[in-house]
Amino acid sequence: MSDLIVAAATPPVTGAIAIIRISGDGAAELADRVFFPFSGEKLSALPARYAAYGEIRDFSGTVLDRCLGLKFPAPASYTGEDCAELQIHGGLTLVNRVLSLCCEAGARMAAPGEFTRRAFLNGKLDLTGAEAVADLISAESAEGVKNAAAQLSGSLKRTLEGVTDRLLDLTSHFAAYIDYTEEGVEPPDLGDSEGQLRDIADKLSSLSDSFSSGRYFGEGVRAAILGKPNAGKSSLLNALVGTDRAIVTNIPGTTRDTIEATVSINGALLRLIDTAGLRTTDDLAERLGVERSVEAASSSSIIIAVFDGSLPPSPDEDEPVRLAEKTGAHLVKVICKADLPLAREIPHGATVLSTVTGEGIDALRSRLGELLGLGSVTPDGSLVTNRRQADALRRGADFARRAADTLACGLTPDIAWVDTEAALSAVGEVTGRSVSEDVLDRIFQRFCVGK
Secondary structure (H helix, E strand, C coil), X not given: CCCCEEEECCCCCCEEEEEEEEECCCHHHHHHCCEEECCCCCHHHCCCCCCEEEEEECCCCCEEXXXXXXXXXXXXXXXXXXXXXXXXXXXXXHHHHHHXXXXXXXXXXXXXXXXXXXXXXXXXXXXXXXXXXXXXXXXXXXXXXXXXXXXXXXHHHXXXXXXXXXXXXXXXXXXXXXXXXXXXXXXXXXXXXXHHHHHHHHHHHHHHHCHHHHCCCCCCEEEEEEECCCCCHHHHHHHHHCCCCCCCCCCCCCCCCCEEEEEEECCEXXXXXXXXXXXXXXXXXXXHHHHHHHHHHHCCCEEEEEEECCCCCCCCCCXXXXXXXXXXXXXXXXXXXXXXXXCCCCCCCCEECCCCCCCCHHHXXXXXXXXXXXXXXXXXXXXXXXXXXXXXXXHHHHHHHHXXXXXXXXXXXXXXXXXHHHHHHHHHHXXXXXXXXXXXXXXXXXXXXXX
């Protein structure tokens, strides 16, 4: 039996409608204690997926709301368990009161991601589908939505099922030969097995490598905006984001801490980091801000070096260039304030722009889009957008390749069997066939409560 859990499946903000979701054995019967259809029948006695109109009442009989109630008997529900939903009005006080009533009636509050975790455990989703749900919820670009939706539909699952079947065939044949050699089991064709393992390794490596593009749809790419005070960094952030995200003044040192904002560039998620101006200062707060600017640069894939085009070059303005060389980040040079008379030569490859007139902003976006390199990438669910999945697939490829090398050296199948089993286990970490409770805990903790 599964215990009853309850949570709001809608965000914790005031809105027109809120959905209270209940899952577990006796979900509709629990709803009967707080929801009373105007038809006079109990929700538990009504047809599945029938929207009943009725009242929410507390245990003293006081009416709290008029709403809809539905039931979804197992296994035809999201979690695979008996489920019920109450679609109530979206005031937060009302939502919390109804949740309390459900808990008093015998449910407990769901943990983050517990509904989807139950769907996984009950076979409604494999782990790639479960993680696609989280990606779909957190997607910040249209392309990210497309890729997550395709994975939820089983794109990655189908690819990995094919790999898993082949690995199972290999391990079972190896194991049978090892255990039953004396009974006349035919030895595996080592040449064919080696070829299959190399092909599997190549497929897993390709999937793992797709994370270099897929992460642009998920976690995004960090881009630090660096330069001297008043070079135009905060104005550039605001222009790229399209809102006044950062405070802009002509007072040096206005930005004393890093400010982050996200923007979609050609479908990729770019995480822009506005930083404190790089200079030597005795002001403690500003000095800490400069230190954080350097930290931001060290963890960024792109450094946007901003220079004030209205001022002549100075010896201390090339720190962003040195940081890019030190960290290996892509360097993008930007000359700001093109609406003022230019007082310097334009370096080769630099983008000249004005955040006042908008001149050059589109050119900078195009330059950043080229660096992200997503022009030929299709968000069809074939991209791995999850670092955990990419690491597991990389390990699977390494094990498969090592097993192939073992066979190529003429060693016996029992040695190759160990690495082939390890490859199968690594792939299972992605699909959920072989994943520990600790890993599941970490995966579902990233979900919101109610999903």
